[in-house]
């Protein structure tokens with residue numbers, strides 16, 4: 714699995730998303746309360762740009778007449794037919810066994826580890842002693 718740098722942390726504050734194309738695939742990366750998640754920007758129902766829909770919460774009911782609204786901003790509603798998906802997993806709440814949006818792992822890496830290239834030149838320790846430059850091999 715290849716790694717791709719998509720943004721600096723500052724470019725994606727909590728509650729925002731960024732759209733990009735990686736290897737020909739439309740992807741959206743979300744910052745949900747400081748955690749990052751990637752989702753294929755294609756609805757598994759009929760192919761709408763899923764990630765352009767509104768961020769909503771999850772309405773759950775334990776007993777008739779009581780509705781609890783939780784996980785605000787963690788669910789995305791498809792702009793075409795309103796199907797809802799969990800951004801963390803791609804899970805559908807319409808038909809969980811048949812429909813799942815493709816989720817991609819996303820995480821934060823320190824800049825120093827990302828900027829490093831794959832190749833490392835051999836380094837040699839150098840010290841200055843009493844006006845002589847000494848190289849240690």
Ligand code: FES
Pocket residue numbers: 756757758759760761763791792793794795796
């Ligand atoms: S295309 Fe997304 S719900 Fe129909």
